[in-house]
Amino acid sequence: MDIFSMGEYGSYVWSSYLMTLIVVVASLGQARRRHRRIQDEIMRLLKMEETGE
């Protein structure tokens, strides 16, 4: 396939787009994981309070 070879620059073009995909997925995943972690942390605190009362 000619359009995928990008002239002589295929490796440069595709690695740039791959890098972009990785950064987008990583930043989405990081935001999601952090939200879950904070939620779990607060939940644990709330449970501790409940049992302490």
Place this chain on the structure above:
Amino acid sequence: MWKILQKLASPPHFYQLAAKIIPWLAVSALLLITYGTVAGLFFAPADYQQGDAFRIIYVHVPAAYLSMLAYSVMAISAGIGLIWRMKLAHAVAAGAAPLGAWFTFLALATGSIWGRPMWGTWWEWGDPRLTSELIMLFLYFGYMALRAAIDDTQKADRAGAILALVGAVNVPIIHFSVEWWSSLHQGPTLVREGGPAIVPAMLYPLLAMIFGFSLLFGALLLSRVRTEVLYRERRSRWVRNLLLSSEESH
């Protein structure tokens, strides 16, 4: 006006509203980025000087633009937080930093990959645009490390804000570096006297990518600020009610 702003900035209201806005931003971002990627990779004509290597700009330019936009958002929010003691503003600054770091890293990485075939080098230490962009990456890291090192949220907000504001001087330096000094980096193509120096078939995918990535940034930022708000309000009644009721519904 002030009342509307205050209501918007109230943590529980912001938390709910952001959750409603995020999917819309994400879907619009996905559509624009899909169009921009396909059109940029396969339909835009190859550049007469750079050949197909120029297609890297469709990811490099949005990344570089967002790296600076994120810093501006961070510094302005930090300033607002510092002056008006607005907690939500500090949460925005804290949320923008890691995103800015990601986009700065991406701008440097894609620029480096483009530089190898076009300039014949991955990196040029003497170049003002490259160096100032790298400094911005370290400013983001510094801001995040400083925040992480201070346990008290209010103190972390203030210390971080001062660092963010001092570092803000770097943003215009990045922007004007290609005009102030001789640089390997090419000058502006889009915003220049006489209009964009680029044909429409190359321009539209680029605009779609810039706009799409900005919307993605907006979605990510709102999502991160939600997390910040949740953490900061962890002892409040609304967070307690929200989490306990979501627990029951599971």
